[in-house]
Amino acid sequence: MTSLLRLEAVSRAFGDRRVLKEVTFDVAPGRLTGFVGANGAGKTTTMRIVLGALAADSGTVSWGGAPLTRDVRRRFGYLPEERGLYPKMSVREQLVYLGRLHGRDADAVTRTVDALLDRLGLAERAGDKLEKLSLGNQQRAQIAAALAHEPELLVLDEPFSGLDPLAVDTVLAVLREHTERGVAVLFSSHQLDVVERLCDDLVIIGDGTIRAAGSREHLRQAYALPRYEIRVDGDAGWLRDQPGVTVVDLDGAYAVFDLADDADDQSVLRAALDRGPVRAFRPVTPSLAEIFREVVR
Numbered sequence: 625m626t627s628l629l630r631l632e633a634v635s636r637a638f639g640d641r642r643v644l645k646e647v648t649f650d651v652a653p654g655r656l657t658g659f660v661g662a663n664g665a666g667k668t669t670t671m672r673i674v675l676g677a678l679a680a681d682s683g684t685v686s687w688g689g690a691p692l693t694r695d696v697r698r699r700f701g702y703l704p705e706e707r708g709l710y711p712k713m714s715v716r717e718q719l720v721y722l723g724r725l726h727g728r729d730a731d732a733v734t735r736t737v738d739a740l741l742d743r744l745g746l747a748e749r750a751g752d753k754l755e756k757l758s759l760g761n762q763q764r765a766q767i768a769a770a771l772a773h774e775p776e777l778l779v780l781d782e783p784f785s786g787l788d789p790l791a792v793d794t795v796l797a798v799l800r801e802h803t804e805r806g807v808a809v810l811f812s813s814h815q816l817d818v819v820e821r822l823c824d825d826l827v828i829i830g831d832g833t834i835r836a837a838g839s840r841e842h843l844r845q846a847y848a849l850p851r852y853e854i855r856v857d858g859d860a861g862w863l864r865d866q867p868g869v870t871v872v873d874l875d876g877a878y879a880v881f882d883l884a885d886d887a888d889d890q891s892v893l894r895a896a897l898d899r900g901p902v903r904a905f906r907p908v909t910p911s912l913a914e915i916f917r918e919v920v921r
């Protein structure tokens with residue numbers, strides 16, 4: 625059995641408020657899975673259940689086909705929403721300490737920690753107390769803490785919040801190195817552009833219900849509108865009179881239009897060519913932000 629994380633019909637209520645409703649999705653080894661949803665949608669609650677910090681009312685969470693146990697969870701790495709490093713302890717010292725809590729020997733953990741500090745640009749700050757670091761560097765140290773014991777599954781709650789664009793790229797590269805070694809990564813983020821750029825799979829949650837899940841390409845195709853863009857030489861205003869065409873945006877020679885289900889894109893292209901040269905003609909794939917708006921509506 626591969627090391628697949630599977631949630632099946634996981635539900636949880638706080639009082640009479642049902643916060644997760646039969647949540648089902650997978651996190652596959654070697655893939656970066658982005659977990660997106662509006663504030664209060666249930667992302668942190670889901671992650672806490674995976675890590676065993678909170679119990680589900682019903683449903684199951686399994687790893688490689690077996691139910692999660694304490695021992696299995698020791699092989700997971702977690703970046704919790706409430707960041708929890710010790711402000712007064714040195715960065716390197718506490719990362720080694722935390723890595724050892726997961727049962728690895730000191731030499732192995734030290735090697736991993738030194739490599740991570742180097743990779744995350746913290747090597748020169750390794751001996752400093754955490755509280756002396758900038759917030760962005762503290763965040764990098766938190767990420768290193770989740771990775772220090774070389775976990776098989778990484779669960780990261782908003783790992784990119786508070787990072788500048790260069791730091792986002794560094795962390796992304798580190799996560800990618802981990803998936804290339806077969807690690808499964810689940811991370812939540814509000815930065816849809818970042819999620820779009822990097823994740824292999826996506827899970828979209830709205831109000832405690834999974835609204836869409838699958839590979840990024842699959843979701844893009846599934847939610848693709850029959851939308852096109854065109855650039856011609858003259859004015860593209862004639863498009864308004866084409867059967868089956870609804871112009872969404874028109875700016876001189878450039879237009880974006882939607883096609884009715886029974887209309888044919890090639891007839892529009894032919895009509896354009898009849899009027900002169902066509903410089904560009906292509907279907908427009910929806911951005912993750914557009915898909916998100918569509919599925920959580």
Ligand SMILES: Nc1ncnc2c1ncn2[C@@H]1O[C@H](COP(=O)(O)OP(=O)(O)OP(=O)(O)O)[C@@H](O)[C@H]1O
Pocket residue numbers: 638643661662663664665666667668669670
């Ligand atoms: N311990 C708790 N007691 C009561 N309600 C809670 C508790 N933890 C979470 N909730 C509620 O459950 C809902 C889901 O919260 P959760 O933190 O999982 O959402 P989220 O998707 O992570 O949101 P955000 O993006 O804002 O972090 C919210 O309405 C929250 O108020």
